[in-house]
Amino acid sequence: xxxxxxxxxxxxxxxxxxxxxxxxxxxxxxxxxxxxxxxxxxxxxxxxxxxxxxxxxxxxxxxxxxxxxxxxxxxxxxxxxxxxxxxxxxxxxxxxxxxxxxxxxxxxxxxxxxxxxxxxxxxxxxxxxxxxxxxxxxxxxxxxxxxxxxxxxxxxxxxxxxxxxxxxxxxxxxxxxxxxxxxxxxxxxxxxxxxxxxxxxxxxxxxxxxxxxxxxxxxxxxxxxxxxxxxxxxxxxxxxxxxxxxxxxxxxxxxxxxxxxxxxxxxxxxxxxxxxxxxxxxxxxxxxxxxxxxxxxxxxxxxxxxxxxxxxxxxxxxxxxxxxx
Numbered sequence: 001x002x003x004x005x006x007x008x009x010x011x012x013x014x015x016x017x018x019x020x021x022x023x024x025x026x027x028x029x030x031x032x033x034x035x036x037x038x039x040x041x042x043x044x045x046x047x048x049x050x051x052x053x054x055x056x057x058x059x060x061x062x063x064x065x066x067x068x069x070x071x072x073x074x075x076x077x078x079x080x081x082x083x084x085x086x087x088x089x090x091x092x093x094x095x096x097x098x099x100x101x102x103x104x105x106x107x108x109x110x111x112x113x114x115x116x117x118x119x120x121x122x123x124x125x126x127x128x129x130x131x132x133x134x135x136x137x138x139x140x141x142x143x144x145x146x147x148x149x150x151x152x153x154x155x156x157x158x159x160x161x162x163x164x165x166x167x168x169x170x171x172x173x174x175x176x177x178x179x180x181x182x183x184x185x186x187x188x189x190x191x192x193x194x195x196x197x198x199x200x201x202x203x204x205x206x207x208x209x210x211x212x213x214x215x216x217x218x219x220x221x222x223x224x225x226x227x228x229x230x231x232x233x234x235x236x237x238x239x240x241x242x243x244x245x246x247x248x249x250x251x252x253x254x255x256x257x258x259x260x261x262x263x264x265x266x267x268x269x270x271x272x273x274x275x276x277x278x279x280x281x282x283x284x285x286x287x288x289x290x291x292x293x294x295x296x297x298x299x300x301x302x303x304x305x306x307x308x309x310x311x312x313x314x315x316x317x318x319x320x321x322x323x324x325x
Contacts (some may be wrong), residue, residue: 016324017172017209019060019216019238022069022079024317025053026244026293027110029075037254039299049301053319054079055110056220056291058240059086059099062171062209068163069102070205070218072114080117082320097122100165103155103174104128105203106181106221107135112142119144123151123166129176129203130154160208175206177232180223181265202265204229214325216240220291223265225278234282238325240317241279243289246270246296246305254295266291269298269309276312290317 023029030053031040043050054075061067067086073079080086088096101124104111115136118124126145128136133152136142155161155176163170181202204222208215216238222229233239244266251257251264268274269289279287289309292298297305298316306316 017060017062017212017214017216018064019058019240019323019325020083020085021240021288021290021317021319021321022057022059022083023054023073023075024290024292024319024321025055026291027055027108028294029053029055030292030294030299032294035256035294037256037295039294039296042300049303050299051301051318053292053299057111057114058218058290059083060172060207061085061098062211065098066100066165066168066170067098068170068172068207069099069114070207071104071111071220072102072118073110074113076114076117079319095120095122097124099124100168100170101125101127101163103163103205104132105205105218106201107132108221111220112136115142115145118150121146121149123149125151125153125163125165127153127155127161127163127174129157129201131201155203157203160206162210171210173208173210175208176203177206177229178202179204179219179221179229180226181221204232206232209325212325216323216325221265222267222275223262224267224273225275230278230282233279233284236282236284238286238288238323239279239284240288240290241275242266243269243275243292243296243298243317245293246298247274250293250295256295269296270305276309276314279314280312286315286323287313288315288317288321288323292316 031043055073057073058070059067160173160175163172179202202221204219206217218240222242246269248268269276297303
């Protein structure tokens with residue numbers, strides 16, 4: 001039986017690589033502030049089987065002391081308040097943080113807005129695709145991350161990049177690769193782009209602990225399981241993957257938004273082209289859905305959709321859930 005309880009740990013202890021889900025929800029979180037769908041009503045009412053979720057982000061550490069954020073959600077301040085590991089220690093200087101680096105996978109609001117929470121003259125390194133870093137540079141509000149404190153490093157596609165914080169090797173490397181997706185919603189009109197993906201708009205990440213070689217994948221946004229991605233993931237030990245929608249017309253059918261999953265840039269869980277079917281032949285040891293939209297029926301722990309996903313070997317990510325490799 002698969003547990004979805006918070007603080008779940010498997011496969012290691014001590015100085016093992018630690019991965020903590022800070023937020024498992026999609027944009028807007030769960031419940032979303034202005035959503036009155038059946039799921040949001042249920043979680044507001046405290047109905048059994050429903051758990052609140054903040055917006056999508058992970059934290060990872062090779063030593064339990066220095067941490068890297070994978071995406072910075074609008075809910076970051078709340079997430080940090082619930083994660084003692086990410087707070088200054090008693091013996092630290094008056095200004096201090098164990099957060100030494102942030103890696104962003106795209107320019108979506110739910111993945112970059114939390115950077116503004118990290119604005120208080122604190123040194124860290126910000127990593128992202130060149131296209132995303134350019135967008136942040138052009139938006140003057142992100143200048144609160146003063147260059148004197150926050151170094152911005154472009155992630156190349158392909159070769160692994162050793163992650164560093166200010167004066168510290170974090171014991172981790174990241175390999176960034178393009179996945180099918182689309183440009184961030186707030187840039188669609190501004191850039192006059194089509195709604196498909198240009199290389200660098202949406203990244204997947206392979207995070208490796210350099211001392212042990214252990215690794216996992218983080219892909220919170222993905223529009224399709226392309227052959228190259230399938231081969232990359234084959235036999236992986238652990239994958240955190242886009243769980244936004246259960247089916248293509250979910251948002252339309254619930255009267256929430258006039259867009260399909262494909263138009264939103266997200267693969268669906270179900271169906272012949274969905275992620276459950278796509279992962280079935282890949283032999284991935286552990287598969288965890290994150291970035292789950294408030295419309296998705298798997299948010300109900302007793303739903304037939306949740307049972308179907310679990311029967312296929314998937315876990316439904318929860319805020320506070322922790323995995324050790």
